[in-house]
Amino acid sequence: MAFEIIGKPLPKIDALPKCTGETRYADDLQLPRMLYAKILRSPHAHARIRRIDVSRARALPGVYAVITGRDLPTRFGILPVSQDEEALCAEKVRFVGDPVAAVAATDEWIAEEALRLIDVEYELLPALLTLEEALRESSVRIHDYGDGPNIHKMISLEFGDVEEGFAQADYVREDIFFYAGSTHLPLEQHAAVAQYGPDGKLTLWSSTQTPHYVHRALAKVLGLPPSHIRVIATPVGGGFGGKSDPFSHEIVVAKLAMLTGRPVKITLTREEVFYVHRGRHPVLMWIKTGVRRDGTIMAMHVRSFLDGGAYGSYGVVTAYYTGALQTVTYKIPRYKFEGVRVFTNKPPCGPKRGHGTPQPRFALEVHLDKIAEDLELDPIEMRRRQIVEAPSLTVNWLRISSCGLRACIDRVVEASGFREKFRRLPFGHGVGFACSTYLSGAGLPIYWNDMPHSGVQIKIDRGGGVTVFCGSTDIGQGSDSILAYIVAEVLGILPEDIRVVTADTDLTPVDLGSYSSRVTVMTGNAAVEAAEKLRRLLFRAAAERLDVPEEQLMARARRIFDQADPERGLDFAEAAQLAEARFGTLGAVGSYKPPKSPGRYKGAGVGPSPSYSYSACVIQVRVDPETGFVQVEKVWIAHDVGRVINPRLVEGQIHGSVYMGLGEALMEEQTFRSRLGLHKAPSMLDYKSPTPLEMPEVECFLIETDDPNGPFGAKEAGQGPLLPVPPAVANAVYDAIGVRVDELPITPEKILKGLEDKARGGSGRVGPKSIPSLAWPEPIRVEPPPEWRDVPTRSS
C-alpha cells in the first residue's frame, strides 16, 4: 500500500514555535493577579512532625495563604493499591524533600521568606537508606502497609516447573547484577498554574504527561466534583516518565487558588525536581538460566530487589515489569520470577523510560553473553536461534503479534562488522552486542475500568479545515504530529490542514497519558477509526455527486476522486460541504482499547500489550586502561517499529534513547549521603549526565513488520531503543579489556578496580556478590499455554 504522508520525514507540526521560542510552557503562563507558591520541604530523611506553627509566615506582608497537611488530609497516589502520598505531610516525613507546608505570596522572594518563618518541630526517626537496611531494621516502619516490614510488594510467579527445566539443562549459570538508580533530568522543571473561578470551577495548567490521572487525583484530594475540574497539560519540556504521577505541587497550587481566589503558579527548582524524582529504581538482580549445550534456554529463574524510595508511585507495576518481558525476546519454556520492592527514606522511584525493564534487560543480556562464552558459542547465533515466533504466546501468556528481531540483528551485525571485530580488536578496543523488547502501550489502564484507553474526536468545517481532539499529551515525542499525519493520510489532506487540540480534560476525549509507549498505537488507532467514519460520509456524498461507486473513490492531496478517472473528482472542502448538507454537522469519534490478554493469573495485568517492539544494538568502545575512561566510538542500532510513520521522529526517539542509555551505562547515578539521606548532587552540574561531546555517532536502521494491531502497522519507538544500550556497553567493555563490570554505571574507578583485580590474578569482575536472603512467598503456579506444556528435553 502506498502512502502519501505515512513514512515521510515531515517536520513536526510544533517544530517552528518550539524553535522560535513561541511555545508557551507552564512556567510561561501569566494570569492577572497571579500569586506564586513555594513549598517547604523536609530537611530530614525520616521524622515525625510534632508541631507546625505558620503564624509568623501568615503575618508576613504579601503572603496570601499558608497551608499544611491539615488542609489536604486525603491521600492519593497514581496506583489504586498505593494511595500513600499526602500533598503536604501531616504527621510524618519520609525523605529529604518531602513536602510539609506551602505558601502563596505576591512574588517568589516573599514566598521564600515566608517558608523560613514556618516553624516545624520534628522528632527524628532512624533513616533507612539502603535496601539491606530497610529489610533488616524491621522495627522501623516507613509505611504501615505493604507485604511486610518496609516491603511494599512481594511477587512470586512460576510458569511451568522451572526445576524440571533446570534438571534437563546441560549447563546452568547464576549471576548477580546491580543497576543504579538515575533520574529523568528533563530540561523543563515541573510547573503548574491553578485558577479557581467564582463559578466554583478549577482549572489547572500543568507540565504533566498524564492530565487524566491528575484530574482524578485533584477530584479526590480537593473534594470537588470531577466535572468542576479542568486539567490542561501544557507542552511538556521533557518528561521521560518523571511527569507521570499526580504531584503534591499540582494539588497545592489548586488548593491555594481555591483559598485565595487568585491564580497561583509554582515552578519547582532544579533541586526540587531531584526530590520529586520518580526515576529509575536501583535494582539488585539475581538470574539463573539452564541451557542446552547449544545455548537453547531450558529454564530461567529471576529475582529482583527494587529500592523504591519513600512512596509507592508506580512501584508495584515497576516490580512486575522487572520480571515480565524476559520471555518476549527469546523462547523460554519454563520461567520463574520473584520480585520485591522495598521502601527506603529516599526520593520515591517510579517510571523512567523503559520502566522496570532496562535493569533486567542489562542483567539478561550480559548473563547470556557469559553463557555464550562459557559454552564457546557465538553470542549472536546463540540468541538468534531462539528468537520468539510471531504470532505466538509466551510461557507467561503474553501475545506476540509481530517480531522483527532477526532482521534487526542481521542489520546491525552486518553494518558494524561485528564478526570481524568481536574478540579480535587490540586490547582496549571492543564491541558488544545486545537485543531487547519493549511494549507498545500497557494492556490495562492504571485503574480498573472497561472504557477505552484513548479517544479521538474529529470535526470538519465548511472550509475543509479539520480539527482533531484527543486527550494525548505531547511531551516532545511528537504525538500531536502523529495525530495530524494519521488523520491527513486517511482523509487525503495535508498535516497543515489540521488543527490538533490535545490534553485538555474539558475539550478532549480521554487519553490515559504519555506513558508506557502507548500513544502512537492507541491514539493512532482511535484516530484512524474516527477519520475513516468521516471519510465514509465524504465518500458517500461525493459518490452521489460524481456518480461513481463509493468503493472506487480515493482521497488524496485535498481531493476526492475516481481512481479509474482521477480527473473526475471534488475538492476536499466541496465534498465536506456536500456531506454536511447531506448528513448534518460533520463530526466523528473513534476510540481504542487494547485486545484482551489471555493471561488469567494475579499479576497478569503487567506485561500485556497490543504489540512489542524489538531492538538490536552493537556498540564499539575504546577503554583507557590507565584512567578507566570509556569512550563510546559508535552505536549501530536497529529497531522494529512495525511501520515508520515518520522516520525523522523515530530516529529522534532512537537517538534520545541511546543518549539516555549511555548515561545510565557510564555515569548517571542517584547517590545519597549516609545517615542524613541527602541527595549528593541535586544539580545539573553535579549530577553527571553526558554532554553532547560524549554522544557518539549513531547509525539507525528502521525495521518494518506491519503489526496487525498498530495504526498502519506501527509499534512503539520511544523507550525500547534505550534497553539494549547498557548491556551492549558492558559487553563491549568486556571485549575491550576482559573486565566484567556487573554493576551500572561502569565508572572509571570500577574499570581500574577490575583491571587491578585481574592483574593480581583475580577474575576482574566488579559487582555485587550476594543478594539478601528473603522468605519468598509460595509462587503462584501458572500453567503455561498449551504450546509450552511439553517438558523441555536435554539435547541428545
Add this chain to the structure above:
Amino acid sequence: MLRLPPFQYFAPRSLDEALRILSDHGPEAQIVAGGTDLYPKMKRRQIQPRALVSVRRIPELSHIAWMAHDGVTLGAGVTLARVLACENLAIAYPALARACAGIAHPPIRSMGTIGGNLCIDTRCTYYDQTFFWREALGFCLKKGGTVCPVAPGGTRCWAVSSSDGAPVMIALGAQLRLIGPHGERTIAAEEFYRDDGIQYLAKAPEEILVEVRLPCREGWRSTYWKLRRRGAIDFPVLGIAVAVCMESGRCREARIVLGAVGSCPKRIREAEGILEGNPLEPDVIEAAARAVSRAIRPLENTDFLHLYRKKVASVFAQRALHELAGTPLTGGLSGT
C-alpha cells in the same frame, strides 16, 4: 526557580570609581566580572553581597598587549573566549589555551574572564549546594557552620581550588598586578593563593586584580591536563600544568603545578627537581610522575574517589611530560 537575593549593582567606568565604591561599601561589596560562578552562588545563598561592583566596563581591564621580547599582559577582564580566539597566545603559551578551552562551555567562556577564573571561589561537595541543602546538612565551616564535614576533627576548611587558569599561571611564571586603595602591587601567581579553603586568596577584598603579566617563554614548552567526568561543563578535579625549558636535550628548568587537589594550586618541587638537568626520557618521566602522585593528598570532596584522583595524577603527569618530550603516549582518552 531560585531567585537572586536583592543587591545593589554598580558599573563603574574607571578603576578609581570602582575602588571608591568598593571602599564605600567595605566587606558588603563584591567584585563581579562575568558572574558565571558568582550569580549561581548568590542564588544558593553561599555568598550574599549587598553591593556588586562590575568591572566589565573598566577599560584598563580589557587589553591584550604584547611587549617586545617581554611577554604579554592580559587585562583581568579579558574573556576566556577572547583568550582562545588569540592565536598568538596559543602559540606562545599552549598550556593557557588548553586550560581556557577546557573551562565550562562556550556560552560561559563568552562571559567568564581570565581574572574571574583566577579568583574563583574554592569548591566542595558540601559547600556548593543550596541553602536548603546546607541547612539540612547543618552547614559547614566555609559558610554558616562550625565543622568541616570533609575532615570533622580538624579546624580548617578543605574546599578545593578549582581554577584551570591558576596552575597554568604559576607554571608559566605569571605576575599579577593588583590595585587597591593604597596603591598597586605586583605579585607572583604562586603567591596569590593560600592553602585555606576560606581565605584562599592573598588579595584584600578591596583590591582589584587588574592584569596578568606573562613573561616571554621562548624555549619553553607547556601543557595542561585536566581530569573531569565529562568533556565539557565540569570543573577540574585534578589539573596538571607543566612547563619545561629545554636546553641541548636536557631540561634546564621545570615547573609542575597541580590544581584541584587541595585548597590552593601546588607546585611539586620534588618532581621538578627530578626533571631538571635530565633529558625527558621515560624513566625520568616516570620518576617525576610518581613524585607528583606522592606529593598530593586529595580528599573526598569532589567528583571521583580521592584515591582515583591520586592515581590519575601520576598517569596525567606522565602523559603531559611525554607530550612535552615529543613522545606522546597513545591510548589515552581524557585530559584535554
